[in-house]
Amino acid sequence: MSAKRGAGIARPWLLMVPAVALLLIFLVIPYINIVLMSFRTPGTGTPYGVGFTIDNYLRFFSDSFYLFQVFNTLWIGALTTALCLIIGFPVAWQLARGDMRFRGLAYGLVLSPLLVGIVIRSYGWTILLGNAGLINRTLQALGIIDSPLPLMYNALGITIALVHVFLPFMILPIMAAIQGVDPSLESAARSLGASRFTAFRRIILPLSMPGIQAGCILVFVLSLSAYVTPSLIGGLRVKTMAVTVVDALIDTFQWPWGSALALMLSVTGAVCVLIFARLTRMKWKVARS
Amino acid sequence: MKRPVLTIYCLLVYAFLLAPILVVVGASFNAGNFLTFPPQGLSLRWYVTFFNNEVFMRAIRTSLWLAAVSTVISTIIGTMAAIYYVQHAGKRKELIRIAMLSPLLLPEVLTAISLLFFVYTIGIGTRTIIGLVVGHVLITLPFVFINVSASLESFDSSWDMAARSLGAGRWTRFRRIMLPLIKPGVIGGALFAFIISFDVFTISFMLKGIGMSTLPIQLFDYLRTNFTPEAAAVSTLSIVLTLGVVIVSEKVLGLRIHRF
Numbered sequence: 001m002s003a004k005r006g007a008g009i010a011r012p013w014l015l016m017v018p019a020v021a022l023l024l025i026f027l028v029i030p031y032i033n034i035v036l037m038s039f040r041t042p043g044t045g046t047p048y049g050v051g052f053t054i055d056n057y058l059r060f061f062s063d064s065f066y067l068f069q070v071f072n073t074l075w076i077g078a079l080t081t082a083l084c085l086i087i088g089f090p091v092a093w094q095l096a097r098g099d100m101r102f103r104g105l106a107y108g109l110v111l112s113p114l115l116v117g118i119v120i121r122s123y124g125w126t127i128l129l130g131n132a133g134l135i136n137r138t139l140q141a142l143g144i145i146d147s148p149l150p151l152m153y154n155a156l157g158i159t160i161a162l163v164h165v166f167l168p169f170m171i172l173p174i175m176a177a178i179q180g181v182d183p184s185l186e187s188a189a190r191s192l193g194a195s196r197f198t199a200f201r202r203i204i205l206p207l208s209m210p211g212i213q214a215g216c217i218l219v220f221v222l223s224l225s226a227y228v229t230p231s232l233i234g235g236l237r238v239k240t241m242a243v244t245v246v247d248a249l250i251d252t253f254q255w256p257w258g259s260a261l262a263l264m265l266s267v268t269g270a271v272c273v274l275i276f277a278r279l280t281r282m283k284w285k286v287a288r289s
Numbered sequence: 290m291k292r293p294v295l296t297i298y299c300l301l302v303y304a305f306l307l308a309p310i311l312v313v314v315g316a317s318f319n320a321g322n323f324l325t326f327p328p329q330g331l332s333l334r335w336y337v338t339f340f341n342n343e344v345f346m347r348a349i350r351t352s353l354w355l356a357a358v359s360t361v362i363s364t365i366i367g368t369m370a371a372i373y374y375v376q377h378a379g380k381r382k383e384l385i386r387i388a389m390l391s392p393l394l395l396p397e398v399l400t401a402i403s404l405l406f407f408v409y410t411i412g413i414g415t416r417t418i419i420g421l422v423v424g425h426v427l428i429t430l431p432f433v434f435i436n437v438s439a440s441l442e443s444f445d446s447s448w449d450m451a452a453r454s455l456g457a458g459r460w461t462r463f464r465r466i467m468l469p470l471i472k473p474g475v476i477g478g479a480l481f482a483f484i485i486s487f488d489v490f491t492i493s494f495m496l497k498g499i500g501m502s503t504l505p506i507q508l509f510d511y512l513r514t515n516f517t518p519e520a521a522a523v524s525t526l527s528i529v530l531t532l533g534v535v536i537v538s539e540k541v542l543g544l545r546i547h548r549f
Contacts, residue, residue: 010459012377016385019370019430023388026423027395030403037406047409087302094299098292109303115531116310117488119505120524123512124309127316127521134312164309167302225396227491228505232512242398246495255406266399 038259047255056260066244066261070268073241076155076230077223077269080162084170084219085212087163092174092211093204097183114168122232125161126152129233153235161229166222170215177211178204213280217273224269241265310528317521335522345523348507355418355493355503356486359425364479366426367433371474372467374434375441393431400427401495408496415498424492429482436481440474480538484531 038056041049060066095106113121128134129151136148151157181204189199230240239247245265249258320332339345367389374385392400401424408420415421444467452462468475493503502510504527511520 012373015369015373015377018366019389022366022423022426022430023391026404026407026427027391027400030407031395031399033407033410034399034403087305090295091299091302094295098295098299106299106303109306112532113306113310115484115535116528117505117508117524117531118490119508119512120313120527121309123508123520123524124313126512127312128309161309164305167306221394221396225398225491227398227494228509232509245402246398246491249402249405249495258402259406262399262402266396269396 034259035263037255038263040256042254042256047253056256057264059257060260060264066264069239069241069244070265072155073224073265074268074272076159076162076240077220078272079159080166080223081170081216081220083159083163084167085216088167088170088215089174089212092171093178095171095175096178110168110171113164118165118226118228119232121165122161122229125157125164125229126232129157129160152233153237155234155238157233158230158238158240161233162223162226165226165229166219169218169222173214173218174208174211177208177214181207209280213277216276220273220276221269224265313521313524314528316518317525319518319521322517335518336526338517338519339522339526342519344502345504345507348502348504351502352487352504355421355425356483359422359429359486360479360483362422363426363429363433363482364475367430367478367482368437368471368475371434371437371441375438375444376446389434390431392427397428397491400424401492404492405495415496418498418501420496421493421498421501424496425486425489428489428492429485432481432485433475433478436478437471437474440471440477444470477538480534484534487527487531 036052037048039052039054041051041053041055043049091110095103095110126133130136131148131150131152133151135151136145139145140148151160185203185207186199189203190196194202224240225242226240227242227246230238231243234240234243241261242265245258245261248254248261317335318331318333320330320334370385370389374382374389378385387394404420404424404427405415408414408423413419448466448470449462452466457465488505489503490505490509493506494509497503497506504523508520508523508527511523
């Protein structure tokens with residue numbers, strides 16, 4: 001054991017006690033609690049009643065409104081992930097391999113959105129996408145359109161803003177993965193007669209796969225549980241599941257029902273991630289990037 | 290320029306990344322009553338309105354206070370865990386790593402909701418700020434852990450051995466040898482924890498007490514009903530605060546902050 005290397009702290013496990021206690025009491029137990037809660041009966045005047053039931057789940061599966069909403073949320077998540085990958089990959093490649101003088105600046109530009117709060121970034125999109133927003137006004141002033149394009153209060157607006165919010169989470173893992181690929185592999189392939197495209201498809205793409213997988217899962221999970229962006233951009237017209245759950249809990253205090261909804265969203269999300277991992281033959285390892 | 294198409298493509302993506310942020314900053318100098326961009330003349334009037342708005346000022350104070358308290362707690366807990374992780378964990382290393390990163394890997398909405406139910410179940414509720422602080426500590430803990438363990442990986446334990454053989458006690462060795470060497474990681478982690486806490490939304494939204502508000506929540510509430518550029522002024526100040534922290538730490542203190 002490496003205990004000797006630590007040079008003589010008598011009981012080193014004591015160092016872990018606060019962190020383990022915190023995670024156990026305030027993460028593990030609450031998660032067990034919410035699973036139990038989802039099987040409780042609704043209360044009258046109280047957040048939940050006595051006894052257990054599976055009615056909450058039956059209600060969920062028998063109500064096409066919620067099934068549709070979960071489907072819609074997954075669809076927006078998948079679309080956001082795909083767009084992030086398509087938009088982000090060339091940027092990640094450029095950051096990892098490009099011979100530019102301004103790499104530091106470019107890296108800072110990719111990171112900068114992460115430092116600006118999510119409320120502010122979504123707010124910026126409302127200014128841009130609104131009916132009287134910058135994009136519509138400009139297009140109208142140029143005479144390209146007569147009436148404002150519906151960019152906000154729909155799935156399109158939510159997706160545009162989500163792509164913006166989560167793009168750095170796609171670019172950074174892919175960039176790290178490409179940086180880990182030895183450039184001489186590429187030149188070897190080229191010198192053996194592979195075209196630039198073949199070298200990319202057979203060398204870069206497979207070797208950067210761990211980064212692509214990590215980025216995709218991160219973006220997908222984050223967009224499923226996003227609340228602020230869909231809430232501000234979607235308004236009351238388009239709601240994603242996370243918005244419905246949070247609003248239901250804040251307005252009505254139906255804990256068992258809210259728990260069941262939140263868990264169903266998370267479980268379907270997790271199933272999607274597992275299918276994705278299976279399809280892309282992912283090796284499970286928390287990436288160290 | 291070698292690949293002009295790729296370069297232009299990347300510039301467009303960078304423009305896309307910056308656009309909404311620049312628009313907010315631009316809108317904050319708008320002289321008009323409504324949020325239009327480009328601004329109808331330049332003015333600082335919305336900053337004056339904002340500085341005189343007690344609701345926003347109180348929210349900023351709450352956010353700063355909350356970020357400070359949770360940063361201190363998560364820096365201490367996270368640093369201790371990182372020391373164990375790098376120096377003593379042995380075979381359990383991967384398990385500890387996943388556990389410490391779990392608040393980052395689990396959906397924030399679900400964590401927020403389960404924490405809300407939990408604080409009510411154990412009778413604390415949202416009358417006190419305990420739940421709120423715990424939520425912020427949980428969310429910021431992974432960032433401290435990542436930064437401190439990164440700097441510990443390059444810590445040469447023979448320094449520690451040398452000090453020990455010279456008779457230095459446990460606490461002295463920690464204070465005089467290890468702490469100075471891992472200080473960049475600790476400060477970097479703490480600064481990033483502070484920024485994250487300052488921006489956390491969902492956890493605060495669920496766990497805040499009645500009548501209490503952090504800056505992101507106040508801004509969100511305001512945006513649902515108001516359209517004046519005051520919100521843009523608030524946002525711009527918030528952006529300047531965060532960027533200030535980062536620039537000071539990276540350029541002045543020469544720290545390298547690990548975000549992942």
